[in-house]
Amino acid sequence: MTTAKEKRYRLSLSWEHEKEEEWLNARSAEGLHFKKLSLVKYTFDRDPSVRYTYRLDYQGGFGKTMSKEEYIELYRDAGWEYVSSYGAMWHYFRRPYEEGEEAQLLYTDSESLAGLYKRVQAMIAVMFFMNLFFMVFNTIRGGVLGYSLLVLYVFLFAVLGTGYFRLGKKIKRISK
Amino acid sequence: MEKGKDMLPLTEAFYYILVALYVEPSHGYGIMQEAERMSGGRVKIGAGTLYTALNTLLGRGVIDNYPVPEGTDSRRKMYAITDEGRAVVRAEISRLEELLKSGKQALSIGEERGT
Known part of the structure; x- marks a missing residue:
């Protein structure tokens, strides 16, 4: 089959x-x-x-x-x-799948779950700064293309910033 | 002895991993089963929690890789506790004993006074 x-x-x-x-x-x-x-x-x-x-x-x-x-x-x-x-x-x-197996998780305590969120957060931070570096590089010449790129970058930073912030809230919620 | 004190208090997962390895070297799955057995089924360590804990413990030098016996799956790594790890377990047990003693004393005083 x-x-x-x-x-x-x-x-x-x-x-x-x-x-x-x-x-x-x-x-x-x-x-x-x-x-x-x-x-x-x-x-x-x-x-x-x-x-x-x-x-x-x-x-x-x-x-x-x-x-x-x-x-x-x-x-x-x-x-x-x-x-x-x-x-x-x-x-x-x-x-x-097993019935009633919501407990089948990879991370079974708040410390290790917070660790997972922190790893993702660190990756987002790296992407943020890498793109900041690229942005400076790409927009330094100015011009129409440079400015439209700038708009795209501002959007990207807003998205990454939101992600970072959301994860921070999740970490805070599960940490004592 | 002082080394590793900054790891205290241990999370339940870290504690059971170290206690299980105190008895004998084991692989990841063996540690999970041992923790569940010792805690009467209460402590179930998830794969992600175990994996990240093992990495942390290896990094801190409280556990070490243990040679995999001949003829068994070499991808299935084994771990052994180090002297430093034993010191951490002992320090944690004295900390827990102190907590237990204080708590029990407070309870018995409270009962004597009938509150």
């Missing part, structure tokens, strides 16, 4: 990964099981006979103490099947 591939489009924001999880889990309940993401294009396998719980994890990088293989192996041991990665930093995992 061949599984049919289907596509869906969604703009997902790094600081709302729980919403993305909810969305993927709702799709899986309908028989569409997430396989991979490229930018805004989600590819699914259709199979009405199964249902999964999806979770996202963010890891800044591997190599220092653990390789990606060891990371995936640890999650597999804990019952999580590795699905795919996005941008080398977001990793998608799933496990067969």
Whole structure:
């Protein structure tokens, strides 16, 4: 039996990964099981006979103490099947859906959940300053093109700033 | 002995990871099961929590990589507690004993006074 591939489009924001999880889990309940993401294009396998719980994890990088293989192996041991990665930093995992399993989380205490949010926040901060640097570079010449770029950058900074701020609020809410 | 004191108090996850490794070297899944067993099913350490905790503990030198026995899956890493880690566990246990003692004393005084 061949599984049919289907596509869906969604703009997902790094600081709302729980919403993305909810969305993927709702799709899986309908028989569409997430396989991979490229930018805004989600590819699914259709199979009405199964249902999964999806979770996202963010890891800044591997190599220092653990390789990606060891990371995936640890999650597999804990019952999580590795699905795919996005941008080398977001990793998608799933496990067969079980009734009343809201507690099937990757992060089971507020300290480690805050740690996850802080890692995402740090990535947003890096993107912010990298783009600030590019902006200065690209708009320094002025002119019409320079000014329209400036408008785009202001928008980008507003989005990144919002993300940073939202994550800060989440961290504050779960920290004692 | 003083080293690692700044890690206190430990979160429940950190505490159970170190206590489990105090007994014997183990891999990630073994630590999860041991924590759940010791806590009577109360403490379930999620994969993300465990992974980030292991990285932190490795970075702090309180645990170390342990050679994987021949013939087992080499991707499944094993961990062992270090002397520093043992000192952290002991310091945490004395801290907890003090808390427990103070609390119990307060309770018994309160009961004597009938409040």
